[in-house]
Amino acid sequence: MIKVEGLTKRYARNVAVDNISFDVEKGQIVGFLGPNGAGKTTTMRVLTCFLPPTGGKAEVAGFDVIEQPMEVKRRIGYLPETPPLYPEMDVAEYVEFVGRLKGVPKSDLARRVNEVCDRCNVGDMKHRLIGKLSKGYKQRVGLASAIIHNPDVLILDEPTAGLDPEQRKETLGLIRELAGEHTIILSTHILPEVEQTCQKVIIISRGKLVATDTMENLNSRLRGAELVAVEVEARSGSLSRETVQQRLEQLSGVSKVTYRESRQGRLAFHVESMQGKSVRPDIARSVVQADWNLTELHSAGLSLEEIFLQLTSADKTAPGGAQ
């Protein structure tokens, strides 16, 4: 559905996207992952024909973004990071306006407007002014207008940015529902969102492609280092940091224990496990057996930066990964 080959976008001084290639198949949800400034938005803007590429090729639904931009635009629904809303319009009016712009036939328009508004849970807000809506509702209106013309491809730039956790969950649920009918690319810098939603991940950093893989493959590649946060009560100093660290290090499956801090009389550690081992039950048992008070134990996960580090260092040996 989407084919990108050697895509490069250069601005006056810097290279925003550097020789990126990837494919997206029909009906997939693809997560476009990268830290801020990695070139996610630029790539999306090229795909939506907002910016012309400096080099390389990009095809959407078989149409080239430079040769046949009108055909591409007709088949894409795009939600930029800040939804492009007109505050002086009401919701139905705005969605209808976008529908007209995208060439939805007049006879279908009213029906489609109702459909997408209900679908995105803004049905009861149809006659509210957009300027008066909360951020979450604005996002949903943006999404409703992006799917008004039933596009083949849906491109969402940070659809959950600035939403509270509840709204975030809801938006992601909505996006999952939309998959199947539409091919979706969504960008984010939050890893768990991708894990929940996407089948395939494209990771870029500083304009370069770091990895493109299915979620399962990526997960198993990363499982090597489960990170667990442990916190133990220090009992007003009677329990020393070294004692705890030693005990944790002796557990089987633990590769590394790092002391983080002591706060409010508690000692906090990060425990890294070895490949494919879950060490949390062992940690809990061990701490309890020693008769210490366990105050916190949870999987700290890996931050995006750590994933980048891991992927880039791991892929240096594996061909075809990082460039």
Added chain:
Amino acid sequence: MTNMWIICRKELKGYFASPIAYGLMAFFALIFGYFFYAAVAIFVLRSTDPMMMQRGMPMDVNEWVVRPVMMNVSVIGLFIIPMITMRLFAEEKKSGTIELLATSPITDLEIIVGKWLAAVLLYGSILVLSTVNLAILFLYGSPEWKPILVAYLGLLLQGACLLAIGTFISNCTKNQIIAGAGTFAVCLLLWVLDWVGAYETSTFGKMISYMSVTSHFENFAKGVIDTRDVVYYGSLIFFGLFLTSRSMESLRWRA
């Protein structure tokens, strides 16, 4: 064509959903009313003047009221036009809605002409307000309607070409204030260029004077349609819209 209307309708709705349209209309009605009153008052004063009575020829309402008032209106336009055009593109660029337009299957030209057309229609509807005052002339006198119509055509043409320039300037910036001030500066310049012609009679002076928007309006105010003036306004409209489309294109390449 339909796409152009979609944009045009949206812009018109935007004008009338905000206080801009009403504010400008009120401002215009007030100033126009004042000019009209002043012109009529002078007319009445002069026509009862014994010196003028001696001439034996009745004073012409078109010449003494309509013409000076229309000349004044063309100057009011210079103040109103920047306020109409400043938001056209600057607002969309600031709020990011330009991204919606640019990623929709419509051409730049349709966007530009649609927006410009909306501005012209708003300017036209502001001008229409002044007909209320002129109707009073018809009630108490018998002015000729044809020159009045020509004068309105002139006002609309002059407005349309300044609006085209304003549209271009609005496309150059994200900041509405800069767009407004820039448009005002250019409008003012195109107005005062005319003054050169008053003391400079060389070819160069004539050229400068020719470029002024107001010098081309004089004929229309008299009720004369001169093709030179129509060509001048027409080419300036084309020029303004052409520059806008270039500016819009450069936006994509510069990003």
